[in-house]
Amino acid sequence: MKIGVLVLEGPYQHQAADSAYHFTKAALARGHEIVGIFLYTDGVNNGNRFIKPPGERNIAQMWDELGAQGIDIVACTACAKFRGFTRDLMVDHVQLSGLGSLAEYMQTADRFVTFGD
Amino acid sequence: MTMRNQVAVLMRKAPYGSVYTAEGFRSIMGVGVFEMDVRVIFIDDGVYALVKGQDPAGLDMKSLGDGFPMLPDFGITKFYVHDHSLAERGLTPDDLVMDVEEVDGNAVARLLAESGTVLPF
Numbered sequence: 001m002k003i004g005v006l007v008l009e010g011p012y013q014h015q016a017a018d019s020a021y022h023f024t025k026a027a028l029a030r031g032h033e034i035v036g037i038f039l040y041t042d043g044v045n046n047g048n049r050f051i052k053p054p055g056e057r058n059i060a061q062m063w064d065e066l067g068a069q070g071i072d073i074v075a076c077t078a079c080a081k082f083r084g085f086t087r088d089l090m091v092d093h094v095q096l097s098g099l100g101s102l103a104e105y106m107q108t109a110d111r112f113v114t115f116g117d
Numbered sequence: 118m119t120m121r122n123q124v125a126v127l128m129r130k131a132p133y134g135s136v137y138t139a140e141g142f143r144s145i146m147g148v149g150v151f152e153m154d155v156r157v158i159f160i161d162d163g164v165y166a167l168v169k170g171q172d173p174a175g176l177d178m179k180s181l182g183d184g185f186p187m188l189p190d191f192g193i194t195k196f197y198v199h200d201h202s203l204a205e206r207g208l209t210p211d212d213l214v215m216d217v218e219e220v221d222g223n224a225v226a227r228l229l230a231e232s233g234t235v236l237p238f
Contacts, residue, residue: 099147106234
């Protein structure tokens, strides 16, 4: 099955980002296809390359590794502007793009799953 | 228009306490231009986004009550408000900034089931 994922929250404050990550991993393990992961609103904070949580899981790195495996991960360009993000502040495998990517994921996915507060 | 092109944008939260309603509004504009058939559903505290006389100037924010009525000019014409959510808050359709279809809970469920995607804000 083709699955699209939307993340509406940043890392650590809520469980949404962790849940989205683990859902994605589990779906891939079951042989499903992830058409893309869209990081929206505070979700763009998931791609911050300077995240360095002492002694805890590094959520940005987790996303980066997933992206390195070929999973399309996109952070909302406008939301990034609102939060002072530029491309060079993001991990390598999270790209900046507009809501067209969100529309594309919705149109190509059999199921579209949102993780938020 | 296939089901995959149908998206229901769900407005659930009060308009100014968090980013969700404003971002929901932006998402309607944003995905609407990509051949998506958008229906907008106001439910729970989301109904406050349509109440007349909103003035968030004290918060240095723009009124969403001015924004939603502009959407039909951009081809977004399907608006629904949950009747029970309105009544619970002592509101009637006359209190709203635009004409929207009043629907009951079953109709909301049907709208969501018929939509390929739901964007919950």
